[in-house]
Amino acid sequence: MAVDENGIPIPPEELQIYNSSLQDPPYAKKFAFVWVAAAAFCVLLASPRLWRSLRSGRFFAGVRGIGEDFERDSKYESVLAGGNNYSPPSSSPTTKQRIATIVRGWCSALITWSLYSPPLLRLDVGHRYLTLAQIPFVFLLATKNNVLATLMGRGYEKLNFLHRWAGRGIFLSTTIHGSLWIKSHLKMGVGFKDSKEMTGLASYAVLCVMVLLSLRPARRFVYQVFFISHVLGFVSFFVVMCYHTPYASPWIFPALAFYGLDVFLRFLRYRFKPATLVAVDRTFTQIVIDRCDIGWVAGQHVRLRVLFGTRVFESHPLSICNAPASISNITTSRGQILLGARVVGDWTKALNDMASRIDEESDAERCCDDEKNKGKEVMVMIDGPYGGISFDLGTYEHVLLVAGGAGITFTLGVLDDLVGRIVRLGRAGGEKTTKIEFAWCIKSFGCIQWFASQIEDVANAAAKCPSLELHMKFFVTCLCDPEALPDIPNSEV
Numbered sequence: 001m002a003v004d005e006n007g008i009p010i011p012p013e014e015l016q017i018y019n020s021s022l023q024d025p026p027y028a029k030k031f032a033f034v035w036v037a038a039a040a041f042c043v044l045l046a047s048p049r050l051w052r053s054l055r056s057g058r059f060f061a062g063v064r065g066i067g068e069d070f071e072r073d074s075k076y077e078s079v080l081a082g083g084n085n086y087s088p089p090s091s092s093p094t095t096k097q098r099i100a101t102i103v104r105g106w107c108s109a110l111i112t113w114s115l116y117s118p119p120l121l122r123l124d125v126g127h128r129y130l131t132l133a134q135i136p137f138v139f140l141l142a143t144k145n146n147v148l149a150t151l152m153g154r155g156y157e158k159l160n161f162l163h164r165w166a167g168r169g170i171f172l173s174t175t176i177h178g179s180l181w182i183k184s185h186l187k188m189g190v191g192f193k194d195s196k197e198m199t200g201l202a203s204y205a206v207l208c209v210m211v212l213l214s215l216r217p218a219r220r221f222v223y224q225v226f227f228i229s230h231v232l233g234f235v236s237f238f239v240v241m242c243y244h245t246p247y248a249s250p251w252i253f254p255a256l257a258f259y260g261l262d263v264f265l266r267f268l269r270y271r272f273k274p275a276t277l278v279a280v281d282r283t284f285t286q287i288v289i290d291r292c293d294i295g296w297v298a299g300q301h302v303r304l305r306v307l308f309g310t311r312v313f314e315s316h317p318l319s320i321c322n323a324p325a326s327i328s329n330i331t332t333s334r335g336q337i338l339l340g341a342r343v344v345g346d347w348t349k350a351l352n353d354m355a356s357r358i359d360e361e362s363d364a365e366r367c368c369d370d371e372k373n374k375g376k377e378v379m380v381m382i383d384g385p386y387g388g389i390s391f392d393l394g395t396y397e398h399v400l401l402v403a404g405g406a407g408i409t410f411t412l413g414v415l416d417d418l419v420g421r422i423v424r425l426g427r428a429g430g431e432k433t434t435k436i437e438f439a440w441c442i443k444s445f446g447c448i449q450w451f452a453s454q455i456e457d458v459a460n461a462a463a464k465c466p467s468l469e470l471h472m473k474f475f476v477t478c479l480c481d482p483e484a485l486p487d488i489p490n491s492e493v
Contacts (some may be wrong), residue, residue, distance in 0.1 A: 283447075305383070
């Protein structure tokens, strides 16, 4: 018979008392190795997308942030100087199919791992460690500067749905662990007076609140409540979990490392810039940010924080509507970033009201015909850029761009970039595009005024290039305000 170092006999394994604290943690480590290996495999599969991100400059733009070119005056030159062969895209899974696949896959992984857990199917204990093993994965997918998304050549928003389902996976495993633990206590007639059990119930209550307030209706209608509850919730959850079990700390430290890296990189990319708010009408506001020459590519977005009133603590993602100045065809785009915000909530309404408000003193100083004096000057803080297109539209001969309402903020930037690379840069990157179809669906003719001058600049630039055909179509669903229709070359309504 085997003996330990003190000479005490060690009973055979089949006769030993099950010790979950010693036998379960290795299974959590194996579970962590599985998702790390799966993430590495996804990175390997996405290596061509990462290469395209490096070539387009989107990777480096996301690292260094938006900057100012102090020699721009000597570099910029005036923009004014100088058939339906459409094949449908290949079919792809719908959103519902994608979500269903994720749910089935994640739940199957948890159930399979439960069956692979220690003898006697100790689900009440094993799921505790599965919950801990998923915490780093949830935080890896939650950050804006997502290491996994960056290595896959994607924006963080493309993998955010995985973060939500991973969080629900934690909720699922915690529910199974807690319900079976409560069942065993009720069966034995034991009360819940121990501190370990009370902290476990408290951590589960915090998790329930976080899950309920992260559902789509809460995120849509009370986003600030969702955000604040999420931040306070995960801090409370970590603290209570450390009191609940001493095995939580090793899994919390990697999560905090991911979050700390994200905060550090965002701090390095914060930029304070002067900006001008222009209320095009009562439903749309343009934000023109000065001293922004480099550091982004078309299709990306920034998180904007306008420093005014009580809204200083709110930041919102807005798409960049123009290409960098070295490429852009927009005559007013010289060291500037153009953003657009449609009035759909409290923040955008306050922004539009501020841009529309003209007090008596400023009204006396403003000349009605002087466009330079138009707008409200403010200071903003931008964080980014983020996201972007993972493929190059210039590799296609025919390009179709479709926008609906405020979605023009994304497609306009992409259109400006593609036309600029063809017209201004002379297809230096080997662009093959010869025909661009641009379609915009809007509610009224007045919506065209949101970006009328910018669209006209791009259309005029494309009209001067004999090797490029640009055709624009505006689909108006309400025949109101027809006198607001601008004259844009090669366009029809």
